Amino acid sequence: MSDVLAVRATGVIRGRNDVPPRFRPPAPPRHFVGRDAELASIRAGVTVLYGAGGTGKTALALKWLRERGSGDQLYLDLAAHDLGRVLRAFGLSAEPEDERAVFRSLVLRRQFTLLLDNADSAEQVTPLLPPSGTVLVTSRVRLNLPQAHEIAVGSLTDDGRLGPLLDRSYVELPERQARLYRLCAWEPDTFGVPMAAAIAGESECDVEDALDDLVEKSLLTEVGDDGFRFHDLVRAHARAKRYQ
Ligand SMILES: Nc1ncnc2c1ncn2[C@@H]1O[C@H](COP(=O)(O)OP(=O)(O)OP(=O)(O)O)[C@@H](O)[C@H]1O
Ligand SMILES: [Mg+2]
Numbered sequence: 001m002s003d004v005l006a007v008r009a010t011g012v013i014r015g016r017n018d019v020p021p022r023f024r025p026p027a028p029p030r031h032f033v034g035r036d037a038e039l040a041s042i043r044a045g046v047t048v049l050y051g052a053g054g055t056g057k058t059a060l061a062l063k064w065l066r067e068r069g070s071g072d073q074l075y076l077d078l079a080a081h082d083l084g085r086v087l088r089a090f091g092l093s094a095e096p097e098d099e100r101a102v103f104r105s106l107v108l109r110r111q112f113t114l115l116l117d118n119a120d121s122a123e124q125v126t127p128l129l130p131p132s133g134t135v136l137v138t139s140r141v142r143l144n145l146p147q148a149h150e151i152a153v154g155s156l157t158d159d160g161r162l163g164p165l166l167d168r169s170y171v172e173l174p175e176r177q178a179r180l181y182r183l184c185a186w187e188p189d190t191f192g193v194p195m196a197a198a199i200a201g202e203s204e205c206d207v208e209d210a211l212d213d214l215v216e217k218s219l220l221t222e223v224g225d226d227g228f229r230f231h232d233l234v235r236a237h238a239r240a241k242r243y244q
Helices: 003-010 036-041 057-068 083-089 096-110 122-128 162-171 175-184 193-200 204-216 232-241
Strands: 045-050 073-077 113-119 134-139 149-152 221-223 227-229
Touching: 036 057, 036 149, 045 057, 057 113, 057 134, 083 096, 096 122, 113 122, 162 232, 175 193, 175 204, 175 232, 193 204, 204 227
Parallel strands: 045 134, 045 149, 073 113, 113 134
Antiparallel strands: 221 227
């Protein structure tokens, strides 16, 4: 079925007009630094940002969308969002086998700038790509998508700007959050609420709120549904605070 027919058959025409909040790109980190070359090299068409976990692919995509993206923007976390739910949020429905075609039609018709976050493979992404428009894709692996511009996102090296920005966020933290920030930074990788509560000697409920606040302040990254992780540079900053 052609995209246009899929649209007619499934009622895109009747769809809602604004992007539901859950599918709008979140704000980029408040203290975003560097990446000038990468930001300048993203343009219309399909761009894949690939690199190891935590290097800053999503942050880079969000920064580009906020500062250089145009039109309505649609954010899809391929690791978490279900395509059927996305369509339903726009007032659409489709048989499972038609969902990807209907999604492509929706993006094309509304000229959305699209962010496909956390892609696993080219097979997952290709059926979602509209025939024209601007699409950013993030992935931990190189996708080798034909016709896509693929940018390797390496670790961020502190060019001296991040430290003072983190300091500014840090001094504004209530003491309980600041303590959690210092303590949890000794975890080598992803940690959950129970682990953080044990380290801090506080209730899971209190700790969860404080961790959510740290995420909101871009000092901590949420991983999946209930994991947290520090970006390497932020972790180094938090660890250094222990000695000050
Ligand atoms: N350029 C930057 N300036 C400031 N903070 C950044 C920058 N890039 C990333 N960060 C911060 O580092 C953390 C990790 O970044 P991000 O989530 O973008 O990584 P990622 O590469 O998308 O990881 P994943 O593969 O797990 O999705 C976040 O807290 C983010 O706010
Ligand atoms: Mg990411």
